Each structure stands twice: as structure tokens, then as C-alpha cells.
Amino acid sequence: MRDRLAKAIQLREEGRAKQDESILAQARALLLDLAALYPNDAQINFQTGVAHDNTGMGKEAISYYLSAIDLGLSGPDLERCLLGLGSTYRALGNYQEAVETLRRGVRKFPNNRAIQVFLAIALYNTQNYKEAMELVLINLMETTSDEKLQFFKRGISYYAEHLDETW
Numbered sequence: 800m801r802d803r804l805a806k807a808i809q810l811r812e813e814g815r816a817k818q819d820e821s822i823l824a825q826a827r828a829l830l831l832d833l834a835a836l837y838p839n840d841a842q843i844n845f846q847t848g849v850a851h852d853n854t855g856m857g858k859e860a861i862s863y864y865l866s867a868i869d870l871g872l873s874g875p876d877l878e879r880c881l882l883g884l885g886s887t888y889r890a891l892g893n894y895q896e897a898v899e900t901l902r903r904g905v906r907k908f909p910n911n912r913a914i915q916v917f918l919a920i921a922l923y924n925t926q927n928y929k930e931a932m933e934l935v936l937i938n939l940m941e942t943t944s945d946e947k948l949q950f951f952k953r954g955i956s957y958y959a960e961h962l963d964e965t966w
Contacts, residue, residue, distance in 0.1 A: 841870035
């Protein structure tokens with residue numbers, strides 16, 4: 800089973816890198832077979848969710864992501880699963896579920912900037928503009944090497960948390 804899972808993951812990653820729909824479909828088919836044989840395996844459910852997302856089937860990915868989480872997925876796979884689930888919810892217009900999922904991701908993985916930025920996008924979609932801007936600005940200022948932005952780092956960082964204040 801683990802060899803078949805490794806092969807399916809390898810195919811999925813290859814298909815994604817090459818943007819090859821036929822390879823991605825092959826990986827998804829292998830993972831669907833594994834999910835049918837081992838429905839209580841968190842890793843297989845997670846990988847099956849990713850394969851669905853990679854083939855543009857986000858709606859179908861959700862149940863696999865949720866199963867993987869419920870079955871005890873942990874570590875980097877849980878980190879990626881929460882990001883995948885949250886971004887899929889957002890892409891499908893389920894903004895509140897996206898915010899809740901991505902907030903959970905930020906709580907569990909506070910150093911994952913991708914989760915924070917996807918949360919900012921979902922916050923924007925729920926009209927929480929101030930919190931969305933704050934997250935984006937903080938992440939920008941903590942990661943940029945642009946010298947013109949760095950020159951204004953203190954001011955931008957201050958305003959990130961005080962957007963509504965004036966002099």
C-alpha cells in the first residue's frame with residue numbers, strides 16, 4: 800500500500816509540475832483506488848484531496864481533506880491540508896468556512912506565511928478589510944528586502960496595526 804501511495808504522490812507531483820492533465824488524472828485514479836481500499840488512512844485521504852484540487856475538482860477535494868483531518872493528520876501534511884481546504888473553500892465562495900479553516904491553520908502553524916496570506920484574502924472576501932490589510936502589510940514588511948520599503952518599515956509596520964488612525 801505504501802509503495803502504491805508513493806507512486807501516486809510522485810505522479811501527482813510530476814503532473815502538477817508539468818501541468819499535465821493526463822498524469823494528474825492517472826494519479827487521482829490511483830489515489831481513489833487507495834481511498835476505497837483504505838478509507839480510514841489519513842494520509843491517503845489527504846493525498847486524494849490534493850489530487851482532486853490539482854485537477855480542478857475542489858468541491859470533491861473537501862470531503863477528503865475533512866476526513867484526513869478527522870483521522871488525525873498531523874505535522875506538515877496537516878499544515879498543507881488546512882491551507883488546501885481553506886483556499887478551496889474560498890475559491891468556491893464559502894468564505895466563512897475559509898476564514899475559520901485558515902484561522903485554525905494560523906493558530907497551529909503561526910510561521911506559515913502562505914496560510915496568513917490566504918487568510919487575508921478570505922478576510923477581504925468577508926469584508927474584514929482592516930484585518931486583511933494588516934496581515935498583508937505585516938507579511939510584506941517581514942519578508943521584503945526592497946530597500947525603499949525597508950526605509951519606511953517603521954511607519955508601514957505602525958500603520959499596519961493603526962489603519963484607521965489619523966493625525
